[in-house]
Amino acid sequence: MNNISKDRDYSSISPSARSLLLLKGFTDIPFALEAAKLISRPNHYRPDFSIKDLTFWARLLHFESRYKSINQLLTNLLVQNILEISSGFSFRGLSSVLNKELYYIDTDLPEVITTKLGLLDDLLPHDAIPRGELETLALNALDEAAFTSITNHFPKGELVIVNEGLLVYLDTDEKRKLCSNIRKVLRQRGGYWITADIYVKSPNRLPDLQMNDKLQEFFREHRIEENKFNSFEEAEAFFTSEGFIIDKEAEAEHQNSGALKYLLANATQEQLENMRRVGRIRASWRLKLAD
DSSP, rough: HHHHHGGSSOOOGTTHHHHHHHHHSSSOOOOOOHHHHHHHHTTTOOOOOHHHHHHHOOOOHHHHHHHHHHHHHHHTTOOEEEEEESOTTOOOOHHHHHSSOOEEEEOOOOHHHHHHHHHHHSSSSSSSSOSSSEEEEETTTTTHHHHHHHHHOOOOSSEEESSSSSSGOOOOOEEEEEHHHHHHHHHHHOOOEEEEEEEBBBOOOOOTSOOOHHHHHHHHHHTTHHHHOOOOOHHHHHHTTTTEEEEEEEEOOGGGGGTHHHHHHHHOOHHHHHHHHHHHOEEEEEEOOOO
């Protein structure tokens, strides 16, 4: 089990972080548009809201809602230490420390972090005085020693561990290793694990929402579909077996998504009904230790 992170090359995951940022540039997610422009240079990035592709708007709605679901589950927590793992080109940490007295550690694989550090100076407003402290560090979250070392950076107090998208890249043994790393830290410090990454397999895919060849190849390469849970009940049972219980589940807030009006404008009534029939494929949970 301890050799899991050493036996696999995770670097090929990172291009997905870039493509997701270019998608989020269409939203009001903090710093997404600015970062998309910077990372696109020397090309000029400008969101094209005239796109008619229903799949595009459905994906945007999905990822915008996923991002905001974490904010929802962070609301009203008094914890001031936050560790984000596998953050990609999300700048939740930067946005958080500008507005709150938090100690926020933002982590991902080395090549993502190298690029991200290059963007941070350009993204930080010149007259901004952060209220909190932000560290941006390289971390493979399956590396127990590195995981523990980084969490030791935090001052005393409970800890919230956040991830937006990671579990679908991990097989069952790797998921268990991640749970073990998180469980050990929360047992020492107390706190929560917020994951927006509870995906279930969906055999009833809509013909109107087909992935392109490049995305399909990415899913096959990383066994995305196989790594999903068979059901939400199975997912809950898995976390229960790892010593966690669901403290709270995020409520769907699609009405707060800027993508919703574009999806509605480009979908027929039949397509909308078909999408409703497919049902939920993802959940965001705030977990805590059972004991």
